[in-house]
Amino acid sequence: MKKILFVILILTGYFLHAQQADNPFYETEKAVEKPKDIPESGENETDRLPGNPPKPVPIDDYIPVLISIAVGMIIYKTYQKKKLLS
DSSP: OHHHHHHHHHHHHHHHHHHOOTTTTTOOOOOOOOTTSOOHHHHHHHHHHHHOOOOOOGGGGHHHHHHHHHHHHHHHHHHHHHHHHH
């Protein structure tokens, strides 16, 4: 039991430490500038410029819930296995 608590404590510390750093790519991003060789008409502008980035994935909001469900399933299966062996 002590080993399980120790492993959970280490994993929690690892995840908390990983969340502290900022994303280094935000610092290096630059705004997209319009190339000078594109004509001013509205026809070709949308074909050559990059599109809008996609919206963020909503699964990030549910990560703690998914981890809790996974731990619950592990405990349930372990309990069932112990019950069958005894």
